[in-house]
Amino acid sequence: MKKWLLFISMGALIASLTACGSGGSGNVNKPATKEGKTVLTLSLRETSPFYQTLEKKFEEKYPDIDLQINAYKSMGEQWGPGEFEKYRTATNTAMLSGKGMDIIEVDGLPVKEFVSKGFLLNMNDLLKQDKTLDKGDLQMKIVDGLKLNGGVYTIPSGYSLRVLVGNGDILGNANVTFDDKTWDWKKFGEVSKEVIRKAKESGTREVYALASYPPEYLFQEMLYENYATFVEPSAKKASFDSPEFVDLLRQAMNMNKEKIITAGEAQPGHQLFSSTPIRSPLDFIDGPYMLFDHPKIMLLPRAGETAGQKGARVFTSNQFAIHAKSPAQDEAWKFITFLLSEEAQLLQEREGFSMLKSVNEKMINDLQEKVRSGDYKLPNGQQAKVPDEQFTVFKQIVQSADQYVDLDSKVISIAGEESMAFFSGQKTAEEVAKLIQNRVTTYLNE
Incomplete structure (x- = not known):
């Protein structure tokens, strides 16, 4: 060499x-x-x-x-x-x-x-x-x-995903119906609120949809997942002063006020969801099965016109x-x-999921065989117990991944800076939305 x-x-x-x-x-x-x-x-x-x-x-x-x-x-x-x-x-x-x-x-x-x-x-x-x-x-x-x-x-050369990992035990016991392929953030809040209510009725206290998540973090997650709704780079156009964007700000704030999310940590088993990056088939098991006994892999909510579109968000x-x-x-x-x-x-040194569907399927099938035979261990040394139907879900999520959005870090930074005035109570959601709109529009047309 x-x-x-x-x-x-x-x-x-x-x-x-x-x-x-x-x-x-x-x-x-x-x-x-x-x-x-x-x-x-x-x-x-x-x-x-x-x-x-x-x-x-x-x-x-x-x-x-x-x-x-x-x-x-x-x-x-x-x-x-x-x-x-x-x-x-x-x-x-x-x-x-x-x-x-x-x-x-x-x-x-x-x-x-x-x-x-x-x-x-x-x-x-x-x-x-x-x-x-x-x-x-x-x-x-x-x-x-x-x-x-x-x-x-x-x-x-490859790509990664971001998904939502749910606490399958609490979600299953609550028996609340929802479709993660079509839900938006409003539905996410409604589902979380209902599951938390039922969990408390059954004796499980201090349950949160997301822990270690102050409202500004949730807003950032919302913006990442819905960026294409508010920014059209080719047209040099933004719509941060739209009712949909104002709603995102308010939803993040309201979920914090209603204790659906918390900036503090939750006790083990008292958290409904975790937003998680998936960089390889191993990440479908190692992280989720260390976090929950029976994790449920699902798509993150969206807003506006992107709500209802299938496919996980992609990072190349x-x-x-x-x-x-x-x-x-x-x-x-x-x-x-x-x-x-x-x-x-197929090179082991390559990072991320493969750009070839057949290679991804082979990688997941190989992982499934290791789990079946008992040869695959979690990072804590315990044997991974993953039902076969979960591997079908893994394949569906990987193969349907299509929500690539070119996030502009400057736009994200502007939105983050200005949004703090709302979360600190200094400005209204409408005022902040207009400030973001003006700054981003100026930036896009520079």
């Missing part, structure tokens, strides 16, 4: 990014090694065992390509204060100069700006025409969710783009297709 290049200073990074990107677009003047191999450069934020293995496997399949991985950080190395911003600045400088590496990991980078300036290759036609990819097996809903201006500019991991001026676009596309191949998606 060749030695990887690690660039710590901004100047060194700029030099490395621009060194391999000269010479127009397409396949003109491809850089080559002295052995005659085409040089293909890949820019990463930091190294990991996955990329080391991926490099080896890719070069075995394509011996005429020399994949050169350039990483800003070595594995496990910490980012110092302001250092990630230096990395962004260095990468932006290389891209804005019209140069850069052939393939770029774009997580945390201004992808929309790159696209608007024509710096990234639209892979839409390549994806449609490629015969090596099984589009029926590929999680196309996630790929489509990443589109910008109708084009495919980034491809992820490691999105890759091809430089529009790369002289090795054909080779870069080979890398993307290899990344989406079963061989690469």
Whole structure:
């Protein structure tokens, strides 16, 4: 395995990014090694065992390509204060100069700006025409969710989910009917209130829907889950002054006042729900079955027009783009297709769920067999007891995942800052909504 290049200073990074990107677009003047191999450069934020293995496997399949991985950080190395911003600045400088590496990991980078300036290759036609990819097996809903201006500019190596884990014992005893595939936050509050009432009648005191959740946390969760209802980035439009958004603020506050949620901790078994990230099939078992004896996996509520839509919210991991001026676009596309191949998606070092439905099903089936045989243990050493029907639920949630939303951290920050005036009692929900609307509208049109 060749030695990887690690660039710590901004100047060194700029030099490395621009060194391999000269010479127009397409396949003109491809850089080559002295052995005659085409040089293909890949820019990463930091190294990991996955990329080391991926490099080896890719070069075995394509011996005429020399994949050169350039990483800003070595594995496990910490980012110092302001250092990630230096990395962004260095990468932006290389891209804005019209140069850069052939393939770029774009997580945390201004992808929309790159696209608007024509710096990234639209892979839409390549994806449609490629015969090596099984589009029926590929999680196309996630790929489509990443589109910008109708084009495919980034491809992820995997994805994670966020779900709601319910206390199956308390929910089952309360016998309150609801459908997590269609419920909104109002219904969530009504269900929680009724379950808590019945739990108290049966002698279980101090039950909360969510614990360690002050109202501002719940509001943040609501905003994450319903972001697309209030922000249209392509149209540079926001609707935070809408009745639906005002209702979210009030619902978060009211659930706190009615003690449906609490900022304090709940005693074990006295919490109805937990919002949980699911990064692999193991997370369907390890977290939920440590939290509750009989967990119930369900979807988080939504608001407005998104209420009633199926599918868990998706977080992608490691999105890759091809430089529009790369002289090795054909080779870069080979890398993307290899990344989406079963061989690469099955690598143990890869993070998140697979972009291939068949791989996810295999991973869950393998986990189910381990649980059945008694070979799978929880982190506390106890044997995991998961009924077969739960694995069916796991598969349904993973395969139907389609709610990818490109959350703008600046918009989230503005909403969080301004909402505190409402939760502290200084301003009304309507006043705060107008302040958020004005600030976000100004930001979107900058």
